[in-house]
Amino acid sequence: MGTAHTCEWITESGATETADGVMAYVCTNCGAVTDYMTGGTGLTSAYAVFNKNTIDKVNKAQLGETISIDTQLWTSFSQKVMEAIAARRDIDFVLTYRLSGITYKIVIPAGAAVPADVEYAGFDGYLAGLFGKTEVK
Secondary structure, eight states: OOOOOOEEEEEEEEEOOOOOOEEEETTTOOOEEEEESSSSGGGOOHHHHHHHHHHHHHHOOOOOOEEEEEEESEEEEEEEHHHHHOOOSSSEEEEEEEEETTEEEEOOOOOOOSSSOSSSEEEIIHHHHHHOOOOOO
């Protein structure tokens, strides 16, 4: 009679801004992999990594610096990103994104009032409505 599997989640590959990571459910006794998980939240979510990296850039910015975020994949920020931007009224924030084959730019100038209490900040609707957008040729 074999030993029962005792498993734990192990990160096989971490997420990047453009690809979800993969976690494996691995038996600590024999090394057998009984399940895989991709996407979701936290360490396996490309969207979470994108938001975390954006927050890190905003938080580490020097006084008066311009932060540029360029994404061809994502079309929104989480509330935590909006909170970080709202707290840094001393920086310019430039967002370049692609939607339906067209590249747009939104500029949030230093000193602008940025709402921090929005749960989901879509680029093309919410942020463009507040700060305007320009097409990038």
